[in-house]
Amino acid sequence: MQRLDAGLRHRVRFLLNGRAVEGDAEPRMLASDFLRQVLGATGTHVGCEHGVCGACTIRIDGKAQRTCLTFAVQLDDCRLETIEGLTDDKGDLNDLQTAFRRLHALQCGFCTPGILMSLDQLLEEEPEADEVRIRDVLSGHICRCTGYQGMVDATLEVMAARRNAAGGEE
């Protein structure tokens, strides 16, 4: 059993985009604040701190989740993926990021990192998802700039492209 006292900082360790990282946090420090303020990973944004807007969404052990509803100390030994790790091995934008750009799926870009992380999981786990499902997953995010259509189109396009690529290899 671990007991971490209020008011003291405790070492937190996890894998961030494949790299082992660590830092100190009080029990009450939100995971979103830890990523941004302690680790300097400012790509994950904070938009509401009550779990609705989705801006702070990252993948924790593969699953898209709100970092504003997670404490840093809960991340111990977890595997985290954030927007900073989404580019391909060469550091180029991946297919989803590229489609977002081509289809103007972002404007101010504040909500975008969280949305990309949700869609990243969806693309991986449900490659056959239809538009209704994509919109369902996107409904866990609020975007005030775009009206969402570009995101839907980009996701559908990437799904089709990945299917084609997989088909071509077979």
Place this chain on the structure above:
Amino acid sequence: MEAPWLGKSLERVEDLSLLRGQGQFADDLATPPGTCHAAFLRSPLAHAKIRSVNIHQALSMAGVVAVITGADILAHSKPFITGVKVEAPHYALATDRVRYVGEPVAIVIAANRYLAEDALDAIEVEYAALEALVDPAEAAADTATKLHPSTDGNVLHERSFRYGNPEDAFTKAAHVVETSVHYPRNSCTPMECYVVVARHNAGEDLFEVTANFQGPYTLHTIMARSLKVPGNRLRLKTPPDSGGSFGVKQGIFPYVVALGVAARVAGCPVKWVEDRLEHLSAATSATNRLTTLKGAFDENGRLLALDYDQLEDCGAYLRAPEPATIYRMHGNMTGAYDIQDLAIRNRVVVTNKTPTGLMRGFGGPQIYFPLERLMDLAAKKLAIDPLELRRRNLVPTEAMPYTTASGALLDSGDYTRSLDRAVEEGGLSELIARRDAARTQGRLYGIGYAAVVEPSISNMGYITTLLTPEQREKAGPKNGALATATVSFDPSGSITVNTSSVPQGQGHRTVLSQVVADALGVHPSTIVVSSDHDTNKDPWSIASGNYASRFAGAVTGAAHKAAMKLRERLTRIAAADLNIPVEEVEFGGGKVYARGNPDNALPIARPAAKAHWSPLSVPDEAGVGLRETAIWTMPELTEPDEADRINSSGSYGFIFDICGVEIDPDTFAVRIDKYVTMHDAGRLLNPMLADGQIRGGFSNALGAALYEELAYAADGSFLSGTFVDYLPPTAVEVPDLVILHDQSPSPFTPLGSKGLGEGNCMSTPVCIANAVADAVDRDITTLPLTRSRLAGLVMATEAEDARSVPVAPAPPPGEGHALRGEGSTMVPASPADVWAVILDEEKLASVIPGCHELQNLGDNAYRADVTLGIGPVKGRFRAEVVLLDLDEPRSLRLVGGASGPLGISQGEGHVTLVETPEGTRVDYHYAVRISGKVAAVGSRLIDGAARTLINSFFKHLVSQTTNQATGQTETAPAQGLFARILAFFGITS
């Protein structure tokens, strides 16, 4: 893709960083070492005098550096100035009164935000509640309580205008159609909230502030004045990226001053990141407006005259640039229609709500909602098809540029053609067939239209229309819409562009690279456009900033002008190097070359670098570096004339929208079946980005039409503090759009382009309302059209006959959001026994759980510190209760209240004891008002929670009395009597 770049859908340069999580938003920037963090204590009450603010305990808490109060603000700042000269001072913190829920009262400066918030809970503020005014009509009444004691009343501005001969037109009219509507409060709520980092250099008395401010830079003057420094000592920087604004980040300016003072008092840099509850409750809002609009029509449906009576609710203070919302549209109050007779009465009232400000569509939805509803009502009355009625009244193409009754110069457009194209290409006939088919099946299907003129590039002088010609004469003219841009070649020959457009996500960097690339014949990817701004280093002027859709028309024009100046200078340098006349120098492909002999060419970097490296070798005045700043404005943007005619904007686009909706007959959910939006915004600079603006504006407007409202209870408590209370639409709610474009270039902007990002916020709310009205055959006079509201409009009178339970009486009107209830319970004891328990103060302290301190104040008055709540929700409160009108053992009255970090409540209850054969019947009724955080974030639950507590109070009264009366000892009471009395006063979730 190749040149020319303008008019092409270039992918955005911004996306390369944003998609990697490398954006540089305000909260991402490094702060100076030693920066402390601010948290605001905010008013839980809509209207109250501040009796005292005790910061003693807060100052002693861990990590706290300073606590700033109204006294500091009075010592170190001046009130903000506005365009209306009235004695209604507005400071960055409340000083003597609070006037809206969320108004800042104090600031804690601490080592981090967590510690700062800890100390907030330790500040004790004593308030004396005043009557809150929420309804603008009530606030405008002569007898209403004044928000600002030194004013003559709550109407802080009133002016009437008359153009042509409206009285005559109304007298002659075959038909007069009238509508009265209320446009509600809403906000585009950018995903990034406000951020301010302030430091004060005491030696030079210089404030250095980084804030995600969007302009207008008229406000810079106001901030500097408030901080008591000249403009050059308020160095205001804006970050490279902004997480959206839509006008909202104009409202940050009081916080720049608050944090400036805080940094000065605390003696360290101070950072504040607004949270969502703060944002929703206290940042800003669109104005809510009551409008009565009359239209005079001839027998053929020609609209002869309009008569507006507008009552604008600007919230608790007239915060600059208010009352601009009501004047921004002044020139184009006649919309897309050819009407030369016009009457307008404008009144601006203050109420106990958050101050208003810029909001996408600024002033547009407030006029188009009544105007385009009026067209539908008129169509019905005159039995003319609503589309045809609109078409008949459009400003004729041959009249362009057309001067409106109130002075706008509609620059270009072919409204009739655009409307016809929308009808044709938008597939209206198919939509009508769909409606007919649906109606045959008894389904609720409707079609709506809206014709809208979308102004852009605000005239700096439009706000002075609120002054009389004599007052304007005295004040001196205000006019124009200065835009600035700097384009420079560095010594390596590469190009940098810098403007004061302060982008908020629209893609200015991309479009500016297109503009400059075309002017200088280079590839846009070779140009770097910087988007951050520094008032002490970068060019700017009064009109700078990101508002009034001024980028596409004005800022691009300035950039084009600067680039063309450079081109002219480079031409002279290159002509010499290429050994050709200047007339024969061409630019393209990154080169300068000889017309007719492209082989005689130089990379553009060569002559550009020469100007740096060898200024003596370049001809005449073209030398000495290559850096040009252009400042542009329009000669058409003159100040209001003596007849109060004002060309309030530089250009005017046209929109025609068609919407098909279907209403679920059971739930009254509105489904957008099809939405067609036709825009003529002149020349399109980047069609993909233009469509992005349209989609974004549409989704904001869809929210305004169906979901979003910043809601207040009648007592002024704020009810929309979270994103489950305030409801921006998600991907499930926002449908795809059919977007159509016409391109009638503006003759007045350098590139022929006009703004287009705000238009749908003007057209869409009313277009959807018209469609819904058509579907349900009811008039629609307010928004949003939530399911519940629509149901209330459509449903027949409720059949109550079959019900088996009595209905609670409706609260009397004007009684506020008081939670009311009544009940009755039987106690198996005599009234005397029950009475004894209620008044047995000796036992009170021991039976109160969570009671930290109990004081008997005498005369049946008590004060206690208690912890109370429901489920996991718990808070510490200071409660005061007094028992009055004791009529032993028959009745008594309880009056009191409780306050704590979770909120504040006041209530009153009446208890009557009636002897019956079985014992005593306890009858009770109560009214409780709750304000503050619990109301803001728990409005969905608060009534139920309060009712739960009150009902359980009486359950416990029964058990306590039974125990006392029968001599039993209380076995593990869940909660004690006194606690329940306190709970009675509304200490809830």
Place this chain on the structure above:
Amino acid sequence: MKPAAFDYVRPDSVDEALEVLAASGDEARVLAGGQSLTAMLNMRLANPSVLIDIARIQDLKNISLVDGMIEVGAAVTQAALLAWPDLVKHQPLLAQILPNVGHYQTRQRGTVCGSLAHAEPSAELPLALATLQGEVVVQGKRGRRVLSAADFQTGMMTTDVAADEMITACRFPVADAQSRSLFHEVSQRHGDFALVALAAVSTAQGVRLGVGGVAEIPRIVDLPLLQGEAVEATLNDLAWELDGVDDPHASARYRRELVRRIGKKIINEVSHATS
């Protein structure tokens, strides 16, 4: 919007968790997914001095069939239950309801038992538990109790779980193969709390109807097989009895109307399928 300070405890077993609970009493809160609790902590609506994080206790992560019930451990996320391969077969109503609980992202951390523990009047899972007449397994140092749905939720956001107890599992009966069930929710936006949520299950005698979002706790009524006007009269009575209140999102009147209209629809559908 930052939480007040608290001690964070991560027990490795239920017994350890109970030790801490017993020691801290009223001052502790159990944290599982935290999708409701953490938001309340951030807003400082709740200020416990100890948080007991049970999300990693292996014993609480199981979904199993026990005596004709689907037992869902307290650390099982809503997404995990939704992904349980036998869910549609064993409890189709739950399979209909779960996609309406929060959003994709919150279901991946939020637990089934956590939503029950929160007992929010508009939440879907308490309605599911009540309509299906499930149970909640509660453990304390004093022992283990199995609470019926009716005994479990005592009011708005309050349950019968004592300060020194924690929920270790909840149980939903396996659906009768002949039984049919339906769920219908009306909310403002997709994923919002229900303005009104209705669940209906066919029973041997008729239809059991559950209504959430109106009264302080889900209201369950067992109705005989009714036809025509009798359905309407019964629903009208029910609509009034629920005694809903106006809030900024919906009037009490609208909620009554939904109970009548949607109630009729789903009762008819469930009844027809059965008869």
